[in-house]
Amino acid sequence: xxxxxxxxxxxxxxxxxxxxxxxxxxxxxxxxxxxxxxxxxxxxxxxxxxxxxxxxxxxxxxxxxxxxxxxxxxxxxxxxxxxxx
Amino acid sequence: xxxxxxxxxxxxxxxxxxxxxxxxxxxxxxxxxxxxxxxxxxxxxxxxxxxxxxxxxxxxxxxxxxxxxxxxxxxxxxxxxxxxxxxxxxxxxxxxxxxxxxxxxxxxxxxxxxxxxxxxxxxxxxxxxxxxxxxxxxxxxxxxxxxxxxxxxxxxxxxxxxxxxxxxxxxxxxxxxxxxxxxxxxxxxxxxxxxxxxxxxxxxx
Numbered sequence: 001x002x003x004x005x006x007x008x009x010x011x012x013x014x015x016x017x018x019x020x021x022x023x024x025x026x027x028x029x030x031x032x033x034x035x036x037x038x039x040x041x042x043x044x045x046x047x048x049x050x051x052x053x054x055x056x057x058x059x060x061x062x063x064x065x066x067x068x069x070x071x072x073x074x075x076x077x078x079x080x081x082x083x084x085x
Numbered sequence: 086x087x088x089x090x091x092x093x094x095x096x097x098x099x100x101x102x103x104x105x106x107x108x109x110x111x112x113x114x115x116x117x118x119x120x121x122x123x124x125x126x127x128x129x130x131x132x133x134x135x136x137x138x139x140x141x142x143x144x145x146x147x148x149x150x151x152x153x154x155x156x157x158x159x160x161x162x163x164x165x166x167x168x169x170x171x172x173x174x175x176x177x178x179x180x181x182x183x184x185x186x187x188x189x190x191x192x193x194x195x196x197x198x199x200x201x202x203x204x205x206x207x208x209x210x211x212x213x214x215x216x217x218x219x220x221x222x223x224x225x226x227x228x229x230x231x232x233x234x235x236x237x238x239x240x241x242x243x244x245x246x247x248x249x250x251x252x253x254x255x256x257x258x259x260x261x262x263x264x265x266x267x268x269x270x271x272x273x274x275x276x277x278x279x280x281x282x283x284x285x286x287x288x289x290x
Contacts, residue, residue, distance in 0.1 A: 037124030
């Protein structure tokens, strides 16, 4: 009977506090992850929005090709007009 | 017997307390994990969008770079062909002081050229050509100030009005023709020179 009481005391004074401390630690860690995940989601959304202009690179590509073609024509004409060094 | 019941009740109460604590904290953890899952779902969706939007970027940028490389090669080659390697380096160095040490991309030997100080007034077209050859944006301001001399006040435009022979700056030009009785070329004497002036008819007055 005495051992049973001692066991109850140990359970109440040691096991319960240890279990509570450990569980609170896990809960605190889980709660601390949530703001970080939300911030990552916000940044990812902003990054995705920033890339909305990426399709304009196709226009840039076409314009660069046209510009280089014009420069090539210009250079070819200069090559004909100007004497070599 | 009564004492034994009391111990049992206390034990059960402690176990219930532990179970309640476990339930409270584990349910709280589960709720937080669900929030994390929802947040990660948003992250994954946005990252997926980023991936989808950046898929063609590599090919496009490589294509743009290839085109620009070809343009730079062509203009650099044209500049060297027309101005000569030495003058080309001098011209580039005149626009971008210190750039001669880097040399021209397709002419490794240009790094060994001592860049001359370009004293000639170049036209805007030549300077634009040089700018393009140095991969600089057209009409961008030079970090060291406006690279052009005063073209309107320069001598080149006026000098170009003279025949081509003067453009080569020869040591001597052909002499003026000799006139007089000792001239090697004698012209036919005109009869009307020295004669009285003819009078016009009266009705022409």
